Amino acid sequence: MTDQAKQIARESKSSFYYAFSLLPALKRDAMNTVYAFCRKTDDIVDQNDESDDLKYARLHKWRVEFEKAFKGNSEYPLLNKLTNIIIQFNIPVEPFFELIKGMEMDLQKKRYVSFEDLVEYCYMVASTVGLMCIEIFGYKNKSAKDYAINLGLAMQLTNIIRDVKTDIDNDRIYIPESDMIKFGYKESDLRDAVYNKNFTELMNFEAIRAHHFFEKANSSLDFEDKPSMFAARAMQHIYYRLLLRLENENFNVFGKKISVSPLEKTSIAVGVWAKYSLVY
Numbered sequence: 362m363t364d365q366a367k368q369i370a371r372e373s374k375s376s377f378y379y380a381f382s383l384l385p386a387l388k389r390d391a392m393n394t395v396y397a398f399c400r401k402t403d404d405i406v407d408q409n410d411e412s413d414d415l416k417y418a419r420l421h422k423w424r425v426e427f428e429k430a431f432k433g434n435s436e437y438p439l440l441n442k443l444t445n446i447i448i449q450f451n452i453p454v455e456p457f458f459e460l461i462k463g464m465e466m467d468l469q470k471k472r473y474v475s476f477e478d479l480v481e482y483c484y485m486v487a488s489t490v491g492l493m494c495i496e497i498f499g500y501k502n503k504s505a506k507d508y509a510i511n512l513g514l515a516m517q518l519t520n521i522i523r524d525v526k527t528d529i530d531n532d533r534i535y536i537p538e539s540d541m542i543k544f545g546y547k548e549s550d551l552r553d554a555v556y557n558k559n560f561t562e563l564m565n566f567e568a569i570r571a572h573h574f575f576e577k578a579n580s581s582l583d584f585e586d587k588p589s590m591f592a593a594r595a596m597q598h599i600y601y602r603l604l605l606r607l608e609n610e611n612f613n614v615f616g617k618k619i620s621v622s623p624l625e626k627t628s629i630a631v632g633v634w635a636k637y638s639l640v641y
């Protein structure tokens with residue numbers, strides 16, 4: 362099972378894999394397992410060839426099997442291993458169930474009227490992951506939870522900016538309707554991939570919000586918790602670079618894929634690890 366979780370993390374080529382690859386073996390194994398759970402939960406909703414009813418049924422079964430795993434009798438070895446890690450690292454179970462609820466929101470809600478609505482969703486699908494991870498990383502100050510929440514919001518908002526084209530292709534719009542109205546950019550414009558001043562100003566407005574949550578995350582993390590949080594800090598730097606790149610490319614997400622390369626992710630992760638390993 363551990364190999365399965367490691368394989369899922371490696372094949373994803375996500376920022377998470379690069380960020381926690383330098384963790385000690387025990388914590389790295391735990392992070393691989395938590396990430397595999399998050400990936401598998403997300404994949405249930407992202408199956409484009411399945412109906413929403415079937416996705417609901419699969420999510421329900423996933424939740425039931427997760428509950429069974431606490432007695433060690435889930436049919437999924439991944440979930441049995443996960444519950445052992447939850448107990449070992451004393452991770453609150455609420456974020457795991459909230460993540461599943463966030464995936465259900467993705468099936469129920471494909472448009473967001475206000476930014477407040479969007480923040481609730483971002484918390485469910487991203488901040489919850491941070492709250493799981495910090496228990497594995499370890500921390501001394503409760504402010505680490507605020508760090509996890511704000512970093513999750515910042516990262517998810519960055520994802521939303523990057524993925525607007527992919528999302529509309531799947532009939533999902535995460536940009537709040539109130540913001541689109543404010544900048545005079547219509548849903549039909551998004552469907553037609555209209556790249557104009559209205560769009561770039563709208564994306565810049567969302568980017569400013571992402572910056573705000575990155576700054577809140579920075580101010581939340583206590584100095585003495587920074588060494589143990591180097592993996593989270595690596596993810597933060599990777600996503601912040603992505604946000605800056607989106608800005609530098611003037612948010613031209615319709616014309617090309619804007620990303621941070623695997624080499625850059627590796628370099629950032631090693632750099633952050635070295636900083637906290639050698640300096641602190």
